Amino acid sequence: FPLDEVFRYLNSETVRDLLVQALLDAPMFTIRWRWNATRSLAVPRFRGGAKIAAPLQRMESENLLAAVFPDQLACLEHIVGDREIPDHPLVKQTIEDCLTEAMDIDGLEEVLRRIERGEIRCIARDLPEPSPLAAEILNARPYAFLDNAPLEERRTQAVYTRRASERNGSDGLGVLDAAAIEKVKAEAWPAATSADELHDALMLIGVMTCEELQRTSNGESHASNGAVSAHFLQELVASHRATQLQIGHKLFVIAAERLPMLRAIYPNAVCEPELVLPDSMHGKTWERTDAIRELVRGRMEVCGPITISELTDVLVLEHSEIDAALLALESEGFVLRGKFHPDTAEQEWCDRGLLAQIHRLTIVRLRAEIQPVSIHDFYRFLFAWQRADQEHRTEGLEGLQSILEQLDGCELPLAAWESAVLPARVADYDPEWLDRLCFSGRVGWGRLSTPQNSNARASAPLRTSPIALYLRENLADWLALTLPNSATELSVNSQAVFEALQSGGALFFSELVNRSGLLPSQVEEALSQLAALGLVTSDSFDGLRALLIPSNKRPTFGRNTAKHRRRANLASIEFAGRWSLLPRSSCFSAAIDAANGAHTREVAIEKFARVLLRRYGIVFRRSLERESFPITWYELGRIYRRLEARGEIRGGYFVGGVSGEQFALPEAIGLLRSIRKSSSNRELITLSAADPLNLQGILTPGARIPAFTANRILFRDGLPIAALESRDIRKLLEGQIPDLQIENALRIGKLRPSLRPYYK
Template identity: 45%
Template sequence: MRSDDLLTSVFPDQAACLENVVGERDVPSHPLVDQTLDDCLHDAMDSATWLALLHRIEQGQVRLIARDLPAPSPLAMEILNAHPYAFLDDAPLEERRTQAVRNRRWTDPSSPDDLGALDAKAIADVLAEAWPRVRNADEMHEALMALGCVTQTEALQGNGAAERDNGTAMAALTFQPGDEPALNGAWTPWLHALAASGRAFLCETAPAVGAPASGTGLWVPVERLPQFRLVYPGADRTGFPEGTSPNNTGVPDEDSADDALAGLLHARLSGLGPVTPEVLAAPLSLSLPTVHAALARLEAQGAVLRGRFTPSATADEWCDRHLLARIHRYTIRRLRRDIEPVERQDFMRFLLEWQHLTPDTRLQGPDAVFEAVAQLEGFDAAAAAWEGQLLPARVTDYSPSWLDDLCRAGKVVWTRLAGQANATGGPVRSTPIVLLPRRHLAVWTTLPSLAGDPEISPRAEKVHAALRRHGAMFFDELVTDARLLPTELENALGELVSAGLVNADSFAGLRALLLPATQRISPGKRRGRGGFRPATMDEAGRWAALRKAGAPSSVDVDSADAVTALTPAAQDPSRQPAHTRRLRTDPATLEHIAHVLLRRYGVVFWRILEREPDWLPPWRDLLQVFHRMEARGEIRGGRFVGGLSGEQFALPEAIPLLRGIRKRPLDGIWVAVSAADPVNLVGTVLPGDKVPSLATNRLVFKDGLPVATLIGGDVTVTPSLSAEDHAAVAIALQSRR
């Protein structure tokens, strides 16, 4: 009721009856209406690209080509599978023609081979359902009509003919008394009865040129006699009177042998499931070229699909599109049914172990640093938090020299991906920095940036130009080339780091910039905590300019203006959002980010992205990638964490760990982490108020639940903790590892 009242007060014409609205509806200028229109135009739909495409078509920049496809195109699929309210008529959903076109995964042009990841049990179940279950002569006639014909071998096997070579067989059948067929389920007595009554006949086929003789006849319903005369003009028909031509057969009349053969093969495929052309042609005594031509004809009509569907397939198979859609649904349903969702507390227990934050799962040794960096790839954290808290919390006895060695070896790189639009100073301890495997740096720099080119000072521009002109340079070389004092060069490098334009070979370069200027210039022989001497600019190695992706195309910019004009706020510049057009992310980059998120969390859902930086692609873009990965069998989709809405996806190796955590009793493990850590999910996944993701704030977990927080120097403890637990919390909050 409240929502209806709010809609009436905000948008009266929307709630009014159409008969009472005169002329066009007046769209009010209200924040809720403006935001709804903006979400519909830019989030639910990509109207900007649509308008840009129409402009390009109108200007002759895009050429339209008509093609007959075996399946609907991605654009047509959106229309065919629209929600019921998108249609003007009131036909029931189950009666719509579009429901027969459930083939999202095999119309995706970026994954044409995804159909190989179908479950063998799902294939067997669908075959058991597709093969006729005959109990009397009338059902035998219906089976003949559905399958087109039945071979002698299939007639002897009867209801058990759906058994496949992989050992899967049809479920046991039950019959009413008196319906049991003779010969242990064989169809032969019923077929002879149909032949005696003139409803079927045995067709002895002559093998085509190049086809091996099958050695068996085909049982054919009399209604398909015209079809078989076209396919087998010289066949010997036993048990059927010459000159008789049935009327009103119910089978479409074919004008040519090609149409007749395509209709026969389509009927056979409706009961056989995924088969190779050889298996299809041999019992029918047809040549392979003839069968291939007929299957291609059916493929062009969208009736059958080609691929390697069974797990052991070594050659292309063909399958009826409806059976294939059902196999795919059964595969996804079975995989998702195997998983029982865990509570959010158990998910946090799993995540703490997955992130190597519990005492038993922490990593050890210099090589473990790269493993930790790979799991945290692309995570935006404060510069001081990386070596102060994130890495020491995951690697036992962490040493800064281990990270320096990885950077110097070219395995790890540090940078700021989303630099400041106006970088007026150097980095501070809270500056967001990411650590990446260097081989993936090019992928991350292709992310579209909405900030544009940052504004930097003349000195910083001078240093940046030198690095672009000469390539990587040491600090002393930059001092000579840029003709700047060391202090001036340090400030210029700090400004370029804040803008995300340069980085150094070693993490020592960033470490030195975070130090006060006096310590940076004259470190002396003073040692820091743990005996590690503070870094100097001379130890940073070479400084280099980062290669960024190209600027967005003019089409994207123009389309943004076109869509903005559709909103009521278009005429008021003060009410227009700063960026109304979301730039498109490369599909390969999207898939890489999806893999990164899965490695980081094990299980991903839309609320996880609230802890990720704003410059990551939105969930709606990643969701399409996750669907493709699930269809390929790389990940699992389902309900893994209870109490959360939306789709969820998990790595296969994470699911057994989740199950184990659910069965394991609570062990009272204390884990203290920085609020800048990716496991800070309080207020998003876990209930409670959000803890600001600052390096100085901390959280303490016990058995996966937050029991204490340190925010701005104020400690908040759960009231249910005992006095002994209060002492343990105080120790955990002071610890940095």
């Protein structure tokens, strides 16, 4: 369609109404609606002297919106035409805030009026890749699109945009090696050792200057004095297989078979000596554009990266003619454009096959630059990469989120998360931070792996059950990687709670008690069993903490004595938010099957490959030993090799003593080098054996230390020197530090007082 039609899609007279209809589905409308409802006191913030929880305020604001503006929450399939805006002050105020504060509707209308009056000139261009502004739209957040996120992701991936690292990256990953370019160019140019080979070269290239002719005949056994090339050319001219073509001020050597094509390009060229071609060579009538395209094609096969200006000088053609020929070859997939030389400013073109060879040689050079580090230096790197040492430890809510992004989808015993793993990485860890991330919808929890024992009554207790913290946006990918859930035998109470959640959706604890007809203590026991089996989750992590409290210490429902008020300071399952089924249950099977079109195993494996890189910085086959997903290194290796070819990661030999392929993030290589060059600070680091950094027996020789929360490992300078197993201390290296210091480091914990009731 004509590109300039796009500029007439919006009209200044109707854009306000269109924008109002569009913003009703945008997140800013619901956010500003809650703000207006709260400040107008339509939704109270306090009740009975206590502050109302934010999730409850959101629910009340949604109920108010459903009462005054039901079309906003209704399914669009049931609405014909535009949604009718009600005459309600809060709705009008919210729309006005969206139009004038979040957006500039007056400015938009003025721009459209100026376009209609011709004061602003609009220019449409058909380009092979999006402009920076268009790329910004394509890479927008999922809520910027009306279709679902997987479709938006596929559309974004279908459009190629240059990465910043291709030219200006400080690590140089996206820039091709200049030596590799020169080597490929030298190898691609034909070397003729006989008259027949020179004729083949002329047929391939089309036209060749005298300087190029001398370069062609410089084989390994010939001197570079031009005598050999002249001898071969004389043989071809004498047999009427070649001639010289005078084009302007340049003299070219051509093969006789190429003369009809070159006549179409250079009609005024003069042959010296003149050739009389047989009728068999006049069979095809060449169009000038086709002839130029084939001439450029032959040149691109042997010249490597080259600019249009250089081709114009060599072939004595107009810039526009060369440009049109290259665009035609690009549409065939024969050539690619880019900036391939590290020091070039002009756009270059290169044959696809030659560019692939340059990429391979560049990767070989990058891999050769890296010197492997020892295992104990790699351990020091891992402590810094995962913020487990004192120098790199993070802090605060944002620091906790960055740690959870690293550990996304990692399954650990439930008791290990807040008693050992998170406090080891986040200074002054506060459990309220994790609850805030869960309530905000950024983080969720649940068991992702399928229980090996189908008998629920024989399953492990919740405290030792593998529980993962994951980014909610990745949940569909992680579930696509898990094995199908086998039939599980549930207790009577667990089955009742499961069916209540299956029929009622997400429910608060009090609603679960009412729907199931069970006692609160029975519902707690059922939720503990369902959570251990990976069937349920809740809005916050507080629900899991509440299930870890012994039954004789839990707050009693409906009691208000001083004793029970003291117990109320502990986590209560009533304040854990809503409980819901993880979408792996049978009731969600249809939804999962429908989503599998977008969340295929291949897409999920690539997501996992990137997360594994983010978790360890450097990955290899042994990195999968602590992972619960059934993924093979063969599947990951294909993805990592593809990312390496794109220049996003680097392959090489980074860690000594580890066999097989290794891949690393660019920023990880810089940290690894700095760790290797720096002197050790002799810091003692104590980790739980359930920590993801327990690679004893995987990276180091000797038996593995069981990944139980109570087991602990003591490190110094990246070396494991002692371990606490089954309450007994075992030295792994002798003569490192005094026994008393080892005893104190392994036995004395630093658990936050507010967490002791749950994890002691």
